[in-house]
Amino acid sequence: MAFVLFLLSRFVAKPCVIVGESMSPTLRSWDLCLMKRVYQYLPQRADVVMFRTADDPPIHFIKRVIALPGEIVAVSNGVVQLNGAPLAEPYSTVNSDWRLASTNVPPGRVFVLGDNRGENGTETWYGFVATRLVIGKLIWHWRWKK
Amino acid sequence: MKWIQRVAVVGLLAWILWQGWQRFFVTDETRIKRLITTMAKAVEQNKTLALADCIAGDYSDERGLDKATLVGVVRSTRSQYDAMFIYISDTAIEIAGDRQKAQATLVARVLTKRAGGGSTELNAERVRLFFRKTDSGWKMTRVESPELKFE
Numbered sequence: 001m002a003f004v005l006f007l008l009s010r011f012v013a014k015p016c017v018i019v020g021e022s023m024s025p026t027l028r029s030w031d032l033c034l035m036k037r038v039y040q041y042l043p044q045r046a047d048v049v050m051f052r053t054a055d056d057p058p059i060h061f062i063k064r065v066i067a068l069p070g071e072i073v074a075v076s077n078g079v080v081q082l083n084g085a086p087l088a089e090p091y092s093t094v095n096s097d098w099r100l101a102s103t104n105v106p107p108g109r110v111f112v113l114g115d116n117r118g119e120n121g122t123e124t125w126y127g128f129v130a131t132r133l134v135i136g137k138l139i140w141h142w143r144w145k146k
Numbered sequence: 147m148k149w150i151q152r153v154a155v156v157g158l159l160a161w162i163l164w165q166g167w168q169r170f171f172v173t174d175e176t177r178i179k180r181l182i183t184t185m186a187k188a189v190e191q192n193k194t195l196a197l198a199d200c201i202a203g204d205y206s207d208e209r210g211l212d213k214a215t216l217v218g219v220v221r222s223t224r225s226q227y228d229a230m231f232i233y234i235s236d237t238a239i240e241i242a243g244d245r246q247k248a249q250a251t252l253v254a255r256v257l258t259k260r261a262g263g264g265s266t267e268l269n270a271e272r273v274r275l276f277f278r279k280t281d282s283g284w285k286m287t288r289v290e291s292p293e294l295k296f297e
Contacts, residue, residue, distance in 0.1 A: 020266070054295035054297060055292070055294060057236030130296060
């Protein structure tokens with residue numbers, strides 16, 4: 001049984017616990033998540049994904065996919081713009097302090113952001129991530145404390 | 147009186163054995179791992195004297211900090227949090243050929259709870275620590291934080 005669970009968590013769906021508030025309010029500290037393992041990630045906007053860094057040893061992060069390869073992304077007064085049009089983000093709030101000049105998302109990469117835009121802290125990381133580093137996609141989460 | 151002598155002799159023998167074991171069987175890698183653990187515990191428990199004891203007098207890093215400033219920065223940062231937990235993993239240690247210098251690469255995950263019942267935060271960072279062997283054991287001489295790679 002333990003072996004089956006090990007195989008499932010290794011190859012099918014990986015459980016994890018969120019620590020940190022960078023994805024708040026969607027995911028909050030101590031939320032329990034199930035990430036579907038992906039091997040060749042096909043980018044889809046608004047996916048909540050787990051990715052690793054290319055370092056050895058790697059570090060893992062969970063963020064939301066905002067822009068896909070080939071798109072032009074910008075942040076103006078806290079509003080994310082894709083190819084010049086504002087992106088509706090019901091999962092997040094607008095923080096007018098956020099700014100990013102128009103940038104082209106290179107092929108093979110996606111632009112990710114944390115949902116928590118309320119703080120200017122370092123925790124809400126943003127940037128480009130190679131799709132080959134995406135290892136999981138959120139399929140379920142459960143909050144201990146409502 | 148005899149039992150006191152016996153206890154003293156047994157104690158002395160145990161101490162000699164312990165020192166001999168430490169000297170001949172504990173590797174430099176183990177000593178450095180212990181030093182890293184000691185430093186992490188010192189930061190968690192806000193014991194700056196214990197932390198300072200692990201750092202070489204000629205410490206310097208890419209941010210321009212020396213030993214005294216580094217300890218001061220750690221103290222002021224630590225005071226912003228009610229609790230701090232440091233989890234060290236993936237430690238890889240390389241000892242130089244002359245066994246007088248070493249470097250360790252590791253992942254440090256720092257879980258903090260802000261003072262006054264604030265939020266819990268997690269920061270994960272890859273760090274590279276440099277060490278030098280001194281008369282009083284291994285001491286840290288430098289810290290680097292290599293940029294994370296996302297491609």
